[in-house]
Amino acid sequence: EVQLVASGGGSVQAGGSLKLSCTISGHVNPRCGVGWYRDLPGKERQLVSSITGDGRIYYGNSVEGRFIASRDSAKNMLHLQMSDLKPDDSGLYYCAAETFSVRGDYCYWHFWGRRTQVTVSS
Numbered sequence: 610e611v612q613l614v615a616s617g618g619g620s621v622q623a624g625g626s627l628k629l630s631c632t633i634s635g636h637v638n639p640r641c642g643v644g645w646y647r648d649l650p651g652k653e654r655q656l657v658s659s660i661t662g663d664g665r666i667y668y669g670n671s672v673e674g675r676f677i678a679s680r681d682s683a684k685n686m687l688h689l690q691m692s693d694l695k696p697d698d699s700g701l702y703y704c705a706a707e708t709f710s711v712r713g714d715y716c717y718w719h720f721w722g723r724r725t726q727v728t729v730s731s
Contacts, residue, residue, distance in 0.1 A: 611635035613687075613704045613722030620728040625694050631687040631704035631722060638662070641707035641716035643680060645689050648724065649700040657702070658689060662716070671697070694729045702727050 617629040629645070637643060644659030658678035659667045666678055677690040687704050701724035708719035 611637055611706050611708070611720040613706060613720060615702065615704050615722045615725045618702060618725030618727050620730065621694055623695055623729055623731050625729070626690070626692045627694065627727060628691065629689040629702055629704075629725065629727075631689075633685045633687060633704075633706060635720075637706045637720075638709040638716065641709055643687050643704065643706045644718075645678065645687070645702060646705055646721075647698075647700045647702045647727075649697070660687070691727070694727075696729045696731045699727060699729045701725070 612634045613631050615629055615631045619627060621627055640662045642659050642661040645657040647655050647657050655669055657669050657672055658676060660678055660680050668676060675693045679688045703724045704722040705718050706720040707716035709716050
């Protein structure tokens with residue numbers, strides 16, 4: 610069982626920065642990825658960033674160029690450096706991890722951490 614605990618949320622003015630961190634306990638299949646999601650008011654869950662098992666990093670269109678995701682495998686931690694924050698970034702952020710489907714030889718998002726609030730004021 611994988612458990613994820615995020616920290617670092619808070620309030621900031623537009624243009625400011627915040628860094629989220631996520632501690633991962635348990636074993637994530639090395640073929641599978643980890644990442645960050647967010648729930649924004651009135652919108653569907655968004656993938657903010659994902660890091661694949663082989664280290665490729667992807668970003669959602671709305672955060673590309675402003676957010677930087679990283680993974681410290683030695684410390685089992687995941688980080689999200691958020692810069693140039695906008696009020697539209699306000700929401701609940703959480704880290705997630707994939708699990709491996711033995712039936713289909715693929716990974717899918719299965720483990721979800723507790724949400725942390727990010728509030729960006731104008």
